[in-house]
Amino acid sequence: MSAREPGFNRARRHWLSAAGIGAASSVLPGLSACRRAEPGGLRPDVQGGWVGAHADRGHAWRDAQTPNAACAPPRRVHTLIIGAGVAGLSAARTLMRAGLDDLAVLDLEDTPGGNARGHLVRGLPCPLGAHYLPMPGPDATEVAQWLEEIGLIRHEHGRWVGDERHLCHSPQERLFIPDAKQDKPGLWRGQWRDGLLPQQGLSADDLAQYRRFSQDVSTASRELGFAMPTFKRHWHAGLAALDQQSFAQWLSKQGYTSRPLLWLLDYACRDDFGAGLGRVSAWAGLHYFASRHGFELPGQGEAHDAVLTWPEGNGWLTRQLARDLGDRVQTGQVALQVEAGRHEVAVQSWHAGHQCRHSWLAQRVILCIPLFVAQRLLRTPLPPLQEMAPRMAYAPWLVSNVMLTTAFTDRPGMPLSWDNVPYTDEGVAGVPMPSLGYVDARHQSLAPATGPMLLTHYWALGGQDATQGQAMRSALLKGSWQDWARHVLADLSRIHPDLPGLVQQMDLMRYGHAMSIPVPGVRGHAALAALSEPHGRLHLAHSDLSGYSVFEEAFTHGVRAARQVLAASGMARRMA
Numbered sequence: 001m002s003a004r005e006p007g008f009n010r011a012r013r014h015w016l017s018a019a020g021i022g023a024a025s026s027v028l029p030g031l032s033a034c035r036r037a038e039p040g041g042l043r044p045d046v047q048g049g050w051v052g053a054h055a056d057r058g059h060a061w062r063d064a065q066t067p068n069a070a071c072a073p074p075r076r077v078h079t080l081i082i083g084a085g086v087a088g089l090s091a092a093r094t095l096m097r098a099g100l101d102d103l104a105v106l107d108l109e110d111t112p113g114g115n116a117r118g119h120l121v122r123g124l125p126c127p128l129g130a131h132y133l134p135m136p137g138p139d140a141t142e143v144a145q146w147l148e149e150i151g152l153i154r155h156e157h158g159r160w161v162g163d164e165r166h167l168c169h170s171p172q173e174r175l176f177i178p179d180a181k182q183d184k185p186g187l188w189r190g191q192w193r194d195g196l197l198p199q200q201g202l203s204a205d206d207l208a209q210y211r212r213f214s215q216d217v218s219t220a221s222r223e224l225g226f227a228m229p230t231f232k233r234h235w236h237a238g239l240a241a242l243d244q245q246s247f248a249q250w251l252s253k254q255g256y257t258s259r260p261l262l263w264l265l266d267y268a269c270r271d272d273f274g275a276g277l278g279r280v281s282a283w284a285g286l287h288y289f290a291s292r293h294g295f296e297l298p299g300q301g302e303a304h305d306a307v308l309t310w311p312e313g314n315g316w317l318t319r320q321l322a323r324d325l326g327d328r329v330q331t332g333q334v335a336l337q338v339e340a341g342r343h344e345v346a347v348q349s350w351h352a353g354h355q356c357r358h359s360w361l362a363q364r365v366i367l368c369i370p371l372f373v374a375q376r377l378l379r380t381p382l383p384p385l386q387e388m389a390p391r392m393a394y395a396p397w398l399v400s401n402v403m404l405t406t407a408f409t410d411r412p413g414m415p416l417s418w419d420n421v422p423y424t425d426e427g428v429a430g431v432p433m434p435s436l437g438y439v440d441a442r443h444q445s446l447a448p449a450t451g452p453m454l455l456t457h458y459w460a461l462g463g464q465d466a467t468q469g470q471a472m473r474s475a476l477l478k479g480s481w482q483d484w485a486r487h488v489l490a491d492l493s494r495i496h497p498d499l500p501g502l503v504q505q506m507d508l509m510r511y512g513h514a515m516s517i518p519v520p521g522v523r524g525h526a527a528l529a530a531l532s533e534p535h536g537r538l539h540l541a542h543s544d545l546s547g548y549s550v551f552e553e554a555f556t557h558g559v560r561a562a563r564q565v566l567a568a569s570g571m572a573r574r575m576a
């Protein structure tokens, strides 16, 4: 998984030096060290398994299989936050800073962070999900304020400058271009190229379409207004028209046919939204570029490409957010039921460790969970939630951390980079959509790069339509970890045939409902906007409220909901 649009900006810096590509070949030793495995094969001695998610807990409320014994007498808190993802943690932090520290944050998993958690494979840190945060744009003021506070960025000469230790080190991204002549089926010959913008063998028409798309993004940005977080801009008919059609439909109407351009746009959608351009709305497809720095062509303008990243991905950020909350964060606690009364809200949760129920009574509850979960928890239906929950579509994802005993034999063209992406539309047997490639989890490590190699392989499985997405979710949830490890190895070994022989351990994280896909009709729906308003003693904050999921959206919803709680509690003047 790669940086969003800034990655493409980065790529353009190397466009003009394309003639030099290939000179920096970096063929690593390692082939002799490998044990035998069929290409894509999983050796029986490889350790691994599913990690990170307790699907049984997630389904506890649905299946009502939880015992009824009470753990303790009901507990009162002023504000109860359900969900310790980015939104829940940022809400808690905002309340604490304003002096409202009578709060608890419940999460069903054993560690806070939600989709932005880190993991360890044999002591080495790696991401389980989200792994980078671009330098904040002009509308992400709440995020920027926090990053400044924790010393990650500073304001210099009117712009944000990131701390070099946490900005992605060079080389940042490379694209593997398979050769038309294959060695044998399932194996690719080819070379790595710098950046993610396909640059090889472009026709005059491809180049013209790149330029036209760049202009369309600039025009949309200037005339329609896109922001991240998206709720900071007024929603109007022009945006609604884009939201009513798929990105694929819009591109076709505009006469875009260039294969490299369409690959790039499809990759961008899979990368940020978890599904292809046939599924996401034209609003989302344009928002990806227009809410940041546009689709910049090779050789144009300044690079606006900096991203902050860590070996454990955004788990580093959520650890910072959770740091001052102490035991206010209660993990292993599955919220089962929420009943909003006139004077307080009653919440039931199930303690997975103690196998018993907790009762909570709160003045205010902030629901920082996906909308489909929120709808099921509420005893009294919330009309806009009933309207929206069935409309939401969620992308399944697979994130695999693959530890190798030593470095694989690399292909020529570019050295190992932070993000390594194959330029292909082809999946592997059993998985029709291509992967997003892999991230070198040790890239940001300041330790010498010797010893094992740790790769984080990303696969967004939302597909090009709802049927494909649903089929992938079933396959992901039904398959064994070994089945999916084989798919991942089949994917990786197309580029690195010796890689399966070097694998020591594979830790796989599967998400059935990883992130909401901005399908047509979701972002612009009035009920979605209504959910950002307070509903009596209930408040909602989750990236779902933006119709798609990135750190900036989740964080800002958390701050917004916390400010509503403070205002309702007469503490508005103390807002952070």
Ligand SMILES: Cc1cc2nc3c(=O)[nH]c(=O)nc-3n(C[C@H](O)[C@H](O)[C@H](O)COP(=O)(O)OP(=O)(O)OC[C@H]3O[C@@H](n4cnc5c(N)ncnc54)[C@H](O)[C@@H]3O)c2cc1C
Residues within 6 Å of the ligand: 001, 061, 082, 083, 084, 085, 086, 087, 088, 106, 107, 108, 109, 112, 113, 114, 115, 116, 128, 129, 130, 131, 132, 133, 314, 333, 334, 335, 336, 368, 369, 370, 373, 397, 399, 511, 514, 515, 541, 542, 543, 544, 549, 550, 551, 552, 554
């Ligand atoms: C594989 C992957 C890669 C990603 N990469 C990036 C990236 O690089 N950069 C980026 O900006 N964004 C990325 N994202 C998007 C990411 O989802 C957001 O950045 C952000 O982490 C979303 O936070 P959230 O609080 O909205 O939701 P979530 O992370 O979904 O948090 C919701 C929390 O609620 C908890 N919960 C759910 N039900 C219950 C219940 N009944 N009781 C108690 N707790 C419950 C969950 O356990 C979870 O912790 C990625 C997402 C995925 C899945």
